[in-house]
Amino acid sequence: MAYEVKGVVARSKGAPVGVETVLVPDPGPGEAVVDVAACGVCHTDLHYREGGINDEYPFLLGHEAAGTVAAVGQGVTDVAVGDFVVLNWRAVCGQCRACRKGQLQYCFDTHNAAQQMTLADGTALSAALGIGAFAEKTLVHAGQCTKVDPQTPATAAGLLGCGVMAGVGAALNTGGVQRGESVAVFGCGGVGNAAIAGAALAGASTIVAVDVDDRKLAWAKAFGATHTVNSRSTDPVEAIRGHTGGFGVDVAIDAVGRPEVFEQAFYARDLAGRVVLVGVPTPEMRLTLPMIELFGRGGALKSSWYGDCLPSRDFPMLADLYRQGRFPLADFVTETIGLDDVEAAFAKMHRGEVLRSVVVFEK
Numbered sequence: 001m002a003y004e005v006k007g008v009v010a011r012s013k014g015a016p017v018g019v020e021t022v023l024v025p026d027p028g029p030g031e032a033v034v035d036v037a038a039c040g041v042c043h044t045d046l047h048y049r050e051g052g053i054n055d056e057y058p059f060l061l062g063h064e065a066a067g068t069v070a071a072v073g074q075g076v077t078d079v080a081v082g083d084f085v086v087l088n089w090r091a092v093c094g095q096c097r098a099c100r101k102g103q104l105q106y107c108f109d110t111h112n113a114a115q116q117m118t119l120a121d122g123t124a125l126s127a128a129l130g131i132g133a134f135a136e137k138t139l140v141h142a143g144q145c146t147k148v149d150p151q152t153p154a155t156a157a158g159l160l161g162c163g164v165m166a167g168v169g170a171a172l173n174t175g176g177v178q179r180g181e182s183v184a185v186f187g188c189g190g191v192g193n194a195a196i197a198g199a200a201l202a203g204a205s206t207i208v209a210v211d212v213d214d215r216k217l218a219w220a221k222a223f224g225a226t227h228t229v230n231s232r233s234t235d236p237v238e239a240i241r242g243h244t245g246g247f248g249v250d251v252a253i254d255a256v257g258r259p260e261v262f263e264q265a266f267y268a269r270d271l272a273g274r275v276v277l278v279g280v281p282t283p284e285m286r287l288t289l290p291m292i293e294l295f296g297r298g299g300a301l302k303s304s305w306y307g308d309c310l311p312s313r314d315f316p317m318l319a320d321l322y323r324q325g326r327f328p329l330a331d332f333v334t335e336t337i338g339l340d341d342v343e344a345a346f347a348k349m350h351r352g353e354v355l356r357s358v359v360v361f362e363k
């Protein structure tokens with residue numbers, strides 16, 4: 001028997017989202033139904049509503065969630081009813097060509113639930129990032145459930161499922177930030193500030209935050225930036241060189257995803273430094289760089305998908321560091337809201353007023 005729950009649905013491009021009745025099937029083989037406790041509002045949910053990801057409407061939004069396993073299907077052994085889990089969008093398959101090379105963090109064929117959730121009239125829903133967690137219950141592949149310490153508050157834990165992991169992983173995993181290195185982070189939203197917190201965790205000695213909004217730069221200081229630059233009024237490349245003995249940083253992280261920002265990141269790094277692109281560009285964007293600079297500066301230009309994370313390794317680690325007071329996970333939660341408030345939260349995100357609004361489900 002399917003569960004009948006409330007969920008946030010985007011019906012068509014640009015139209016305001018609404019709360020609708022959603023039918024969640026019983027879990028089939030390899031699947032799990034999760035009682036969602038909290039789910040953060042991420043920029044990617046808005047991208048879905050705007051048709052920026054694909055046009056497979058209607059979407060069941062929400063993908064940054066924590067909750068409790070309510071039911072499991074046949075053959076599920078890694079998680080059980082009652083487990084506290086964070087949902088991930090990298091359920092490693094173990095079989096694809098990346099997995100077979102031992103590069104599980106790139107898994108090209110991650111698992112989602114085989115069945116679909118539907119509207120009351122039977123219309124199939126596309127779950128955002130294969131999760132769909134702005135709903136009281138959601139259906140996922142069991143591999144999308146990552147157990148973390150149940151002492152971690154759900155509002156904070158859920159953020160490990162997307163934005164925080166993407167930012168921390170861009171610094172730790174993709175950028176490979178080492179103790180004593182210098183780092184610059186462009187764009188200090190949820191993802192960029194998580195990259196700053198990740199660089200601080202790694203022991204970077206200089207962390208320069210760059211944004212066009214002073215509110216975001218104040219947050220960046222709190223997450224560990226040693227210097228801030230408002231790139232609306234100050235040339236960030238010159239400023240970053242000024243903070244690094246004239247040389248530039250070892251690692252420059254673009255958490256915006258625009259050509260002009262990537263170019264700043266490219267020139268703000270020292271010889272043989274790394275540039276990490278974690279912000280997501282749009283299909284029409286183009287980049288033009290003198291090829292001699294690409295050669296002459298050496299180093300590496302890398303993209304970071306989901307912070308090159310392995311959920312089973314990284315989520316529990318960050319939850320533990322949070323509970324030990326060594327990682328400020330809860331500070332990314334600007335406000336908690338109800339299921340009816342997602343559309344308003346998109347507007348606040350757009351105006352730059354929040355790092356994360358988090359939907360909390362009353363039990």
Ligand SMILES: NC(=O)c1ccc[n+]([C@@H]2O[C@H](COP(=O)([O-])OP(=O)(O)OC[C@H]3O[C@@H](n4cnc5c(N)ncnc54)[C@H](O)[C@@H]3O)[C@@H](O)[C@H]2O)c1
Nearest residue numbers: 043166187188189190191211212216278279280304305306
């Ligand atoms: N690679 C991944 O796996 C992954 C995962 C999650 C999110 N993302 C992407 O990361 C990006 C950031 O996400 P977010 O949730 O932090 O968004 P956000 O909107 O909260 O933050 C973006 C920040 O960039 C700043 N900004 C805008 N233009 C700028 C400019 N020209 N120079 C400097 N700063 C500028 C804004 O003021 C804001 O603080 C998005 O593109 C998102 O889609 C990527």
Ligand SMILES: [Zn+2]
Nearest residue numbers: 093096099107
């Ligand atoms: Zn794989």
Ligand SMILES: [Zn+2]
Nearest residue numbers: 042044162163
């Ligand atoms: Zn997200």
